[in-house]
Amino acid sequence: MPEEPPKPARRGWLLPALAALLLLLALAAAWLLFFDRQPSFLPALVLRTFPLHVLALSLLAVVVLLLALRKRRWRTTIAAAVAVALSAATGLVPTIITREQASRAGAEVSLGTYLANAAHLNLGSPEQGRTVRYASPGGHGLDLDVWPSADPGSGKAMLLIHGGGWASGNRSMTPEWNRLLTGLGYTVFDIEYRMVRDTPPGTAWQATVADSRCALAWITAHAAEYRVDPNRISVMGQSAGGHLSLMTAYTAGTDAFRPSCDLPDGKIKSVVDFYGPYDLPAFATGPDGTDTGRAILNDVLGGSAQQQPDRYRAFSPSSYLRGGLPPTLIVQGERDFLMPQSQARMLDEGLTKAGVPHQALFLPYADHGFDANWGSYQTQLARSAVTRFLAEHG
Incomplete structure (x- = not known):
């Protein structure tokens, strides 16, 4: 075959x-x-x-x-x-x-730093061993975590305000920033504040700023106890915390948003704003606004910009822009579509016109919350910017 x-x-x-x-x-x-x-x-x-x-x-x-x-x-x-x-x-x-x-x-950025943090997120929980009760507005207890300075004699303090859309988040949520700041000589007071879930509908916008102002007043009142110079208190925050940092600094010394505790007002030496909103009416009604962002603001302010125009203006740092404000550092990702870079650019332009000392860092390809990766090149660059800014203005 x-x-x-x-x-x-x-x-x-x-x-x-x-x-x-x-x-x-x-x-x-x-x-x-x-x-x-x-x-x-x-x-x-x-x-x-x-x-x-x-x-x-x-x-x-x-x-x-x-x-x-x-x-x-x-x-x-x-x-x-x-x-x-x-x-x-x-x-x-x-x-x-x-x-x-x-x-x-x-600034120096390195692959080694990226790799060292490749499996690590800059996220944390409240640290009870550091916790102090700073106020109880309306019977609602508010705590802060104290991160002592590596240089107790520096006198510098940082009021750190967490983000989370005024509806979530916690004190000591970004522990790597606290460690960096304490290494720079800052005693960090990482606070919580009343949020949407803690307040009657439509009132969170008032409570958040009043509580942040109260925390500033509390730090000022306890400055000697923590070896803090009341004239060297700065404020920093991300997202909603960035917004509250601007509001705390820009409304200090005014009758707007009095502190939620019965303490003398404090003052801010400098501000570090990471991707926080600046002009809420522009965000809510402008071309860069998103349904997600508008829904968040609707919950905080008890209605849309059309329904509550006065609240949107009162809750906007842009309403308090003027000469003589504390030096401000703006850090913004260019691929952030929750809080578009147009908000940061408006703040940058407004501070320039008002003659306020400031710096603005726009990071390519960085999204909202980019600093969750402590080793990313964008975060490394932001860390350098914060360090340099505070060396000059802290």
Whole structure:
């Protein structure tokens, strides 16, 4: 009998399927980083916070590419090569651009610092061993955590106000900032305040500022106990905390939003604002506003900007802009679509016109809450900016 011709070798489906999957993931990552504009969309938020992690996808794609070349699977090779290029660009472009910005600013950023924090989030919980009760407005107990200065004789203090849309969050929520600040010689008072869930509907906007003002008054009253110079108290916060930092500093010494405790008013030496809103009517009604942001403001202020125009104006730092305000540092991500950079640019322009000393740092490819990654190049640059600003104005 004649011999049967040899059967063609089975080429298999696993390698091309893996290449296709990696290509899809690379396309999704590139879309989220470069084109997506959804506010606080978790996949985009994670990607912008940890961009270099995408290079793990690049490494997998390189392995598939080499196997496809070895087996001469040309379509698979092309798919894997595109996946390598897209994922590498997604991971490296934000890093390269931020490194260039840091170089222009004379700041140092390092891959080692990124890698050392690759699996670590700058997120924390209240630390009961540090906790002190500072007020009880309406019977609602309010606590703060005291982080002692590494240099108790410096006299410097930082009032730190957490974010969370005036509806969530906790004291000591960003512990790495507290550790940095204590290392710079600051005694940090990381406070809580009444939020939406703690107040009657439509009144949180008043309580949040009154409590922050109360915390400032409490620190001032207890300055000797904590070896703090009452003339060297600064304030810092992120998101809603950034807004409250501006409100605390800009309304201090005025009749607006009196402290929620019966203590003499304090004063602020300087302000550090991370991606906080500045002009709420403009945000709520302007082209950069989002449904998510408007819903948050609706809960805090008890209605829309059309329904409660006076409240929106009163709750806006822009309403208190004037000459003589404390020096201000603005830190804003350019890919932040929950709190668009237009708000920070309005603040920057307003402070310039008012003649208030200030600095503004706009970070490429940084989203809302980018400093949750303590080692990211954007956070490293922000840390340098905060350090330099406080060295001059703290």
